[in-house]
Amino acid sequence: MLPQIAKFFGPTNLRNCSPxxxxxxxxxxxxxxxxxxxxxxxxxxxxxxxxxDTIMCLKMDEYNRGVEDPNQFVPGYHIFKRLNDIEKSPLFQLLRKMPKGGALKTHDFSMCSTNFLIDLTYRKHLWACTVNDGCKIVQFLFSKDKPKKMLHEGGKWETMDEIRDRRGEENVRKKLKMLFSMYPLSKIQSNDKAWDHMMGIFALIDGILNYYPIWGEYYYNALKEFNEDGVQYVEVRSLLKRLYCLGGERLPAKETLQVYNDELKNFKADNPDFIDSKIIYSPLRHTTPDKIKGHVKACTKLNKEFPNLLIGFDLVGQETMKYPLKMFVNELLKMPPHIEFYFHAGQTNLYGSPLDENLIDAVLLGTRRIGHAYAITKHPLVMQLAKRFGIAIEVCPICNQVLQLGADYRNHPAATLIANDIPFVLSSGNPSFWRTKPLSHDFYMAFLGIAPRNADLKFLKRTAKNSIRHSALSDEEKANAMQKWKTKWEKWIDWTIENTEKILEKPNE
Amino acid sequence: MLPQIAKFFGPTNLRNCSPxxxxxxxxxxxxxxxxxxxxxxxxxxxxxxxxxDTIMCLKMDEYNRGVEDPNQFVPGYHIFKRLNDIEKSPLFQLLRKMPKGGALKTHDFSMCSTNFLIDLTYRKHLWACTVNDGCKIVQFLFSKDKPKKMLHEGGKWETMDEIRDRRGEENVRKKLKMLFSMYPLSKIQSNDKAWDHMMGIFALIDGILNYYPIWGEYYYNALKEFNEDGVQYVEVRSLLKRLYCLGGERLPAKETLQVYNDELKNFKADNPDFIDSKIIYSPLRHTTPDKIKGHVKACTKLNKEFPNLLIGFDLVGQETMKYPLKMFVNELLKMPPHIEFYFHAGQTNLYGSPLDENLIDAVLLGTRRIGHAYAITKHPLVMQLAKRFGIAIEVCPICNQVLQLGADYRNHPAATLIANDIPFVLSSGNPSFWRTKPLSHDFYMAFLGIAPRNADLKFLKRTAKNSIRHSALSDEEKANAMQKWKTKWEKWIDWTIENTEKILEKPNE
Structure with a gap:
């Protein structure tokens, strides 16, 4: 196209042409x-x-008010400061109901709402270890008797019932609500600090979610919450941690997968319009090549036992200078080709650093998608290769903001992906920790803050469809998935038409 | 290149290849x-x-400390918070001395340091109008007698001497230091508010700088400060306001240019290593097509009188929905082709808005450079056209931050320009208002925060040379300019080699 356009321009420009x-x-x-x-x-x-027409009316109303008074434009602010405003947005409410296809980048321990997590702390046999004279909960464990070991020296084990009695139920709920989230914003001062904070939450809830009788329930509820948010398909990055029993014994990782398998089966039976869920085996990247070798073997073995469920491999945790992807290439190349890679890469703004170069390795290793790829606009060749080979970028706008990569959604690099029609899907990462809905908030920010002003239902529909196109589903499964999504989509279209008047008259303060 | 690389990849990826x-x-x-x-x-x-080697040693030292402790990495913060830290950086000190070529985007009233501006307020016959019981200065005017008219109702005219007597000299200096700047950061809450604030400073200092006997001095001093900062060539966007005399009468715009002309001549005589300065006639964009017609005529006429000095045309002020560039196309096309355009465009993060589309009009109108083009990475076609036609982007990193377009230099869109080798030059916009050096701070932020980690002296040299290549100088003038720059550059190289030990041992706290 460029040469043709250049011809129009003549030798230098259009200065000589008529209006x-x-x-x-x-x-x-x-x-x-x-x-x-x-x-x-x-x-x-x-x-x-x-x-x-309806959706653009809502969008332009909100957009134009934001141009008039930038203070009112939510995507210019940190989500923590505007979460309540979003709830009141009619555009957001309509997007909530919209069938969004699949969420392809989620993490096992950060999918459910805070309230669900808090409710789990009422379960029998749950102990908590506190420090600072009983003020700060630092560890959970299910145990028949008082646990003996603890991770934090000088801590004190009590049952949750005792803690609630001692400090008051409401206080404990409030405290847990903070502990299970990245709030308050003032605590997060840099990308590194945000990561530390997030890894701290993962460590804290480990004792709750890794408990064998709990894990299935958590996963089932996650599917439920996602489904209610218009997400019919979920791919989960899972560490496949070994679950523990009340006596403390650890089950093999195979059992973890068995729980996924059984609960998924239950959930699909209970919700026939739900498509499916798949697991991507995702150990932490801060390790040795030798350990990765072990993970590749374990993944290969587990895939044999659950070939339809465990379908891919990734490495998770903060990308750092010390553990670039290239360090593990020899081991990763040994992965059987039918187990696809779904690498996190370039989740950084350190241009030219080894973190940033992970993008190159991800593509060279034949990744099917790239998690975040926040830095990809600084790598035109990688961008072109992603387009050429249909490698979709998993864009998680809110996650990028919370982890302090970017402050303003209007500057998110995904705008450049949209402009270049680079395949991408929207996902949420760890919505549990930022108290957002499973996918709706990310759609809202992307639609209102990142996409061009006139991006409309075509953009939303393409984004939803992309999540099926770029999923780990087989071609046959995709056909079926698309059908299930389409059925819901058409219902939503009909519902919206029927309720247009009501939707548009809703006051928006 | 892409097809060749794609061939290597085989049908999908490299999964089957050897390490x-x-x-x-x-x-x-x-x-x-x-x-x-x-x-x-x-x-x-x-x-x-x-x-x-020396410069990369300084850069990597600062960079690595920033990776270790993000709190120490200046480009992750607002410049207002780190101005003093930068002053202590040995990298910054070396960049200060480096000959940087030209500054191609400067504005007439915001070039000199705050102290110089404050010193001007001691001049005879300067009156100030105050409001809020004499607390707030809202207007300046040189006048033999007490001025009668004022812009702010209920104000009170006093001489600056009276004000200094009444409030104490130190207090007044402190107050003026704030008034003449965008500080404090807490006052700037959005792009719009930042613009309002900045336009307020322009309005405030108007009465000082538009005074006929002052203007020449200001411009001469600007060239001096730029030259001292390693800038040998300066292009100024000027509103070409009509200067006023002590009695209040206004001189024609021709006189303004005459002052530029005379002072430039003086400055060049006093500083033989200085290259030159050119003026780009730049009225405010918030106007009618009819007024633009008048400006095109005025520009054409003034260019005839000062063909070597007044060489281009632009429109300045905040780009808004109401005044897109396309509104003025009919009039702009009437500009004689030898008067080149240097349009500001796309200084926004509102993707798909009329502001953002100004980029398209700038290119179609044959602009020689684009001011800011902050949004250009969302317009791949415009980016390609810029490359094809050698349209340089005038990148002003600090200006973008202060005007609230982006918070973190590591996310600045110029990284994508660098990755794609799109022609660009570094400039500073309005350094006076952010208390930065004429160009050194922008070089520092770009080199440490925007460019890739391994960007080195090649990057700096190319950027300096680009400022001459993409200037408004004629080919012959460019050859001469390049020679003058090269002489200084080689001196700097020699000086750096001689002082390597001293430079590297400098403690950096």
Whole structure:
């Protein structure tokens, strides 16, 4: 296209042309730009055009108010400061109901709402270890008797019932609500600090979620919460930790997968419109090549036992200078080719660092998707390769903000992906820790803050469909998945048309 | 290149290759990426290689400390919070001395240091209008007698001497230091508020700088401060306001240019190593097509009188929905082709808005450079056209931060320009208002925070040379300019080699 356009320009520019020719060429350029943007291939049905009018009315109302008064434009702020405002947005409410396809980047321990997590702390046999004279909970453990070991020296074990009696139930609930989240914002001063904080939450809830009788319940509830948020398919990065029993004994990782398998079966039986869920085996990256060798073997073995459930491999945890992906190439190349890679890479703004170069290794290793790839716009070649080979970028806007990579959604690099029509999917990462819905908040921020002003239902539909296209489902499964999504989508279209008046009259303060 | 690389990949990826082949392809990809980055065409001399070692030693020291402790990494913070730290950086001190070529985006009223501006307030006949019981200065005017008119109702005119007597000299100096700047940071809550604040400073100092006997002095001093900062060439966006005399009468705009002309002549005579300065006529964009018609005529006329000085046209002030560039196309197309355009465009993060589309009009109108183009990475076609036609982007990192477009230098879109080798120059915009050096702080932020980790002297040299290549100088003038820059550059290289030990041993707290 460029050479043709360049021809129009003549030797240098359009300075010599008439206003009329100017306008015509401008139109061509704008159409070309528009045509290259993600979602442009979608043809809306008549019904969808009506819904599009509604959704764009809501969007432009919110957008224009934000232009008038930037203080009112939510994507310019940290989500922690505007979570309540979003709840009141009619646009958000409509997006909540929208069938979004799949969430392809979630993590096993950070999927459920805080309240669900707090409710789990009422379970029998749950002990908590406190420090600072009983003020700070630092560890949980299910145990028949008072646990003997503890991770924090000088701590004190009590049952949760005792703690609630001592400090008051409401106080404990409030305290747990903070402990299970990245709030308050003032605590997070850098990307590193945010990571430390997040890893601290993972460590804290480990004793609750790794308990054999709890884990299945957590996963089942996660699917439920995602499904209620319009997500019909979920891929989970899982550490496949070994679950423990009341007596303290650890079960083999196979049992963890067995729980996933059984609960998924239950959930699908209870919710026939739900598509499926898959597991990506994702150990922590801060390790040795030798350990990775072991993980590759374990993954290969577990995949044989659960070939339809455990379908991929990734490494998780903060990317650091010390553990670049290239360190593990020899071991990773030994993974059987049918177990696909779904690497996190380039979740950094340190351009030219080894973290940033993980993008190159991810692509060279044949990754099917890239988690975050926040730095990809600084790697035009990687971007082109992603487009050429259909490697989708898993964009998690809110996660990037909370982990202090970027402050303003309007500057998120995904805008450049949209402009270049690089395949991408929207996901949420660890919504549990930022108290957001499983996927709706990320859709809201992307639609209102990252995508172009005129991005409309075509953009949303393409994004939802992309999540099935770029999933780990087989071609046959995808056909079925698309059908299930379409059924829900059409219902949502009908519902929106029926309720247009009500949706549009809703006051928005 | 992409097709060749794609061939290596085979049908999907490298999963089947040996670790050795993997490493070889990885090397090719990295070399290709590196080769595509800005500055890669530069061949360093033996002497420059030595200086490069020194500069990279300073850079990596600061960079690595920043990775260890993000709290120490200046480009992750607002410049207002770290101005003093930068002053102590040996890297910054070396960059200060480095000959940087030209500053191509400066604005007439915001070039000089605050102290120089404060000193001007001691001049005879300067009156100030105060409100809030004499607490707040809202207007300045040179006048023999007490001025009668005022812009702010209920104000009170006093001479500056009276104000200093009444409030104490030190207090007044402190107050003026704040008034003449964008400080404190807490006052700036959004892009709009930042603009309002900045336009307020312009309005406030208008009465000082527009005074006929002052203006020449201000411009001469600006050239002096820039030259001392290693800038040998300056292009000024000027509103070409009509200067006033002590009696209040206004001189024609021609006189303003005459002052530029005379002072430039003086400055060049006093500083033979200085290259030159040019003026870009830049009225405010918040106006009617009819007014633009008048400006085009005025510009054409003034260019005839000062063909070597007034060489281009631009529109300045905040880009808004209400005044897109396309509104003025008919009038702008009437500009004689030898008067080049240097449009501000896309200084926004509102993707898909009319502000953002100004980028398209700037390019279609044949702009020679684009001011800011902050949004250009969301317009791949515009980026390609910029590369094809050698349209340089004027990147002003600190200005973007102060005007609240982006918070963290590591996310600045210029990284994507560097990765794609899009022509760009570094400039400072309005350094006076953020108390930075004319160009050194922007070089420091770009080098340490925006460019890739391994960007080195090649990057700096290319950036300096680009400022001459993309200037408004004629080819003959450029040859001469390059020679003057080179002479200084070689001196700096020699000086750095001589002082290497001293430079490297400097303690950095």
């Amino acid at each position: 009329d020719s100017y306008r015509k060429l401008r139109e061509i350029i704008c159409k070309f730009e528009q045509g290259a943007i993600l979602g442009n291939d979608i043809q809306l049905t008549d019904k969808e055009i009506k819904v599009n | 050795d082949s993997y490493r070889k392809l990885r090397e090719i990809i990295c070399k290709f990426e590196q080769g595509a980055i800005l500055g890669n065409d530069i061949q360093l001399t033996d002497k420059e290689i030595k200086v490069n």
